[in-house]
Amino acid sequence: MDDGLELLTEAECRSLLASGSIGRVGVTVGALPVILPVNYAYVDGAIVFRTAEGTKLRAAVDRAVIAFEVDEYDEALQHGWSVLAVGQASEVADEAELATFRALGLAPWADGTRTHYVRLVPEMLTGRRIVAV
């Protein structure tokens, strides 16, 4: 238990990460905390998401320690779960890896002609389950 919430196992966290497609990145931009939603994929134990050239997100995640969160709730039933991953982000430079990630079909919800891929290998991975009380 953690803060009154049921803790998930690491295996549950990884399974839930693999089941999602939209998450939120927490970074620091100009000394201020920022949370931005992203499309992502979970590949070989890493979270992968796209950023476009020149964006605030791209600048902020480059080699920074970032937080990544996924959650799901049923407001009527008042239960749900959240998974939090923290680790150092790195831009994917290897051409073979880039080809793999481009093939994932991560939806380009926002414009951005020059796409970059960022990878987060979780150094800390925790999850919580919320149940109605």
Added chain:
Amino acid sequence: MDDGLELLTEAECRSLLASGSIGRVGVTVGALPVILPVNYAYVDGAIVFRTAEGTKLRAAVDRAVIAFEVDEYDEALQHGWSVLAVGQASEVADEAELATFRALGLAPWADGTRTHYVRLVPEMLTGRRIVAV
């Protein structure tokens, strides 16, 4: 436009904040970024959420500059929106205000006998709309 996304007006941001009930708080815990989901209400231009005694969240938000994010997506249609508020958090101490906030019925999804209320008056409020491209 911002990073290829359509920017929302402040009035739209406030309207969307008022329509939601679950958001995510971004804080720094032990020098690491963390994102944690919370129930919230939007009252008189401020975001109000509960924390329990002794929690990581409570310690982290006390007088800190925090980020708060709400979003909604339709994965099938690939559109949605997100609103981000940043500002200094403060614990509500005034008894009359506490009575007001207790009456909001913010769901106590997690246990925690001694409840504290935290208020965030946004100093920065931005929103983005994502449309399929």
